[in-house]
Every structure is written in structure tokens, then in C-alpha cells.
Amino acid sequence: MTRQAAGATREKLLIAASDVFVEKGFRDATVAEICRRAGANISAVNYYFGSKKALYQEAWRHSFAESIAAHPQDGGVSEAAPPEERLRGQVKALIERIADESSKDFFISQMEFANPTGLLHEVMKSELIPLREKTLSVVRELLGPEATEEQVALCETCILGMCMHPLLMQRARQRLKIPEAPVVIHDLGAYIEHVMKFALAGIRAIRGQCRISRGPHR
Amino acid sequence: MTRQAAGATREKLLIAASDVFVEKGFRDATVAEICRRAGANISAVNYYFGSKKALYQEAWRHSFAESIAAHPQDGGVSEAAPPEERLRGQVKALIERIADESSKDFFISQMEFANPTGLLHEVMKSELIPLREKTLSVVRELLGPEATEEQVALCETCILGMCMHPLLMQRARQRLKIPEAPVVIHDLGAYIEHVMKFALAGIRAIRGQCRISRGPHR
């Protein structure tokens, strides 16, 4: 057979692997199918990655890098913009990232909960904590100097939940073909604005309560 | 060997199965281990349930029924209470249900995303849609008669996300032993109140906007 350009087979395997892992999960995905889709031989996985598990981990990293590159965390909003706009940028980036059909990393993460391979330990520290830190700092600014770290963390958690859960469900609906599940989000932009309304109203409510609870009657 | 009381082996299998499926996922859970933990023979699963998959589905139903029985959807709040209190009851019930270490149904659902067995199709219609309908109706009341169904659905979705995602993450953290993941929720009661603050502030913001957009200048 004619040989591929250097690294081409490896790359094809990573892409095919992401697809198959997303479709079938770690255990139900077979090395055979991944190789077939990549147009490679059955032993290519072991040759290039050593094992199915190692391929799986590499495929996640590959998908994550691609999806973050396509949707940078700041959502295209400048560091100098007011905090409200920066939060909107981050919410927009996250929601669009999850909604983007080409991003696979969330599904691989979801799978990790079902079939843990230890990948999350690593990824948590190197990738997810830094992303979270950025959001915490914008929320901290919006809450003002009186807010406790506890309040900052709770607000960030709520915002993350409003972005993650609905969009993960929406994609699961398509992916697993569950027509019984309700379609709630018809327009991404409208949903982003809706989340922002909840987030800002919630943050304002917490701010208000801070001020009250520190009055002269205390 | 001495024989068990009628139905005892079956029940033990259901419980052992829930545990093992939660720990390992569908594929990585073995019939052998389930039987071992239930103190039953290797062929008990096929005798009582016909197949591993049928056991899995029965185990989910069993877990779901138990967890709903332990945390009824209304959260102990009367139908006659004001809508704000009824929403608080539902939020409390959901959050406490997910946090309850003995409830397994959420993890089995999460697994379904990774290793779909078709269970969700059924469950969606018979169990989840009715639960959602109840929440939608309280939210509808809170938003007032001017709100569109679209707005009602978006608000419910945000509230659900704030309850589900953080608590699922928290339990995944324990279950998969990921010390790297941040612990955000230290006190369930405080988190419930935090979610309620966001929910009510968000709903109020949407209400306000309705009123404005229907003014005389329209």
C-alpha cells in the first residue's frame, strides 16, 4: 500500500477515535471500528498509541484543544471591557462551545463519569481549574469587594450550571435520538441573553443582601 | 444450600446491581460481580431478569422509585402555599434528592449518555416529563399571565441547571475520588437558598421586562 504523509495516520486515528468514542462510549467503541474509519490497519492504534486507553486520552486532549481554539474563553471581549461585558463573553463562549457540533470534549468528559479512566484527575488541574479561575475573578468584580469567597463560588457555580446542563441535555437529545425530550433552546443568542439576565439579577440580589446585612443594626 | 425467602434474591440483585452499575458503568460492571455481591449464583441474573440489560433497566426503575419516595417532588409544601414556597419545596426536594448518597438513579442516567441502552426514551415520557410539567406550572404562576411559554421554559431550564449540574459534579467528585475538583457546596440548605435567590431574581427580571415591552408605546 502507498504510505501516508508523516503523522497523517496518527491524526486520522485521533479524529476517528473522538467520533467513535462519542458515539459509543469507551467500552463499546472498538479499536477495529476506529481503525476502519481512519482507513488504517487494526494494529495501528497499538502502534501509534500503545493501547486503546492511551488513544482515548489523547483523543480527549486533541478535542479539547480544538474546541477551546474555536471558542476562546473570553468570547472575543477585551480585558479592558466592563465586567458585565466580560462575563457575557465568557457565557457566550462556553454556550457556543458546547453547542458546536464539532466539539467532542464535553461528551468524552461525560463518558468519563460512566467509565472513569483517570483522565479527569489530570485534566481538572491543568485545564478546568484555570478556566474556572477566570470566571471567578469576573464574578468577584461584579459582586463587589464586600462579597465573601463563598458567595463568589456559589454564583460561579450557578452560572456554570445554567450553561452546562441545558446544552448538554440538548446535545444528548440529538446524539441519542430522544424525541421525547423537550427542545427548550431554539436560539442560542436568546439563551445566552436569558442566562445573563438570571446571572446579573442573581448577582445583584446577592450584592443587595451584602449591603443590608452590614447595616448599623448589626 | 438454604433457600432465601421468596423474592429476596431478586431484591438483593437489584440493589447490588445499582451499586455496581454506579461504580463501574454498564459495560464495566460484570454479572459475576453483581451476583457475588448479592450472594447469588452467576446465573441468577439470567434466571430472574433474562439478561444483563434487563437487570440494568429494572435496577434504574427500582432506584428511581426509591429516591422519589424518599424525596417527594413537592418538598413537603402544600398545594395551597404561595408559588414562591412551592418552588422552594421543589428546588429543595431535587437538590436533596441528588445529594442523598442512597439515590443512584442520577448516576445511572448519566451513564445512559455514555452507554445508551434505550432506557431514557421510556423513562423520559413516563417519569421525567411529568416532573418537569409540575415545575413549569409553578414558574408560570410566578412569571404572571403576560409571560410567554418560551420564557417559562427558559426559566425552568435555568433553575434545573442550577440544581443538577453542581450537585452531580459534587457527587462525581466523591464517587470518582477527584480531590482536584473544587468543593463549592458545603451546606445544602445554604445552596438551596442561593439557588432560590437566583431563581426569584431572574424571574423578577423577566417579569419586569415583560411589563416594559407591553407599554403604550407598542
Next chain:
DNA sequence: AACAATTTTAAATTCATATTTAAAATAAAC
């Protein structure tokens, strides 16, 4: 106590798939 129905048991079977192996093919180096 004998019979029938149910439940439990251990062993055998079947099946699927990850991994290994070694040979063949190709490209790069000198």
C-alpha cells in the same frame, strides 16, 4: 412421604475484541 414447582449451583459454551507477532512494504539516508 411422594410429587411437583421453584430456585440454586457449577460447568460448559459461545462470543467479542484488545493485543501481540512477525513478515511485508515503503520511505529516507548514505
Next chain:
DNA sequence: GTTTATTTTAAATATGAATTTAAAATTGTT
């Protein structure tokens, strides 16, 4: 053009687990 390193291939091996089978044990019934 020969040698060397890399990549691809097909076949063989090993492994792990679900399922089936049929016999043995237990309980309930008359």
C-alpha cells in the same frame, strides 16, 4: 543502489465475560 528505520499489513493469540445447560437442592402441596 544498498542499507536502515519506519510504517503497514494479516493472522494468531489471549482474555474476559455473557449466556446456556442440566443437574442438584429446596420448598410447598396433597
